Amino acid sequence: MPYDVTMCPGENCPIKQNCCRFTDEILGRQDFFGELPYNFITNSCQYFISNHPNENKIRFKAYEIWQQSGYPEDKSVEHWLQAENDLI
Structure with missing residues (x-):
């Protein structure tokens, strides 16, 4: 998380696990x-x-x-799920 974004302590927040302000790594002083x-x-x-x-x-x-895999036609769901996992 960039230094200019205020983080959240989360405490009793019901949505903290879905929020970057709580889950992102703290880099240095924040x-x-x-x-x-x-x-x-x-x-x-x-x-x-x-x-x-x-x-x-x-x-x-x-x-x-998909491009890196050589353009296969039967792997779209696998590629989508891998993309989701890679981005989380």
């Missing part, structure tokens, strides 16, 4: 929120950053894997 930013009334966090890759990134990575 700022943290003083209080948990999750809002239990609205069940949301305005500072949430998903740690799951979006579909376009997965598609591009799967395409690269």
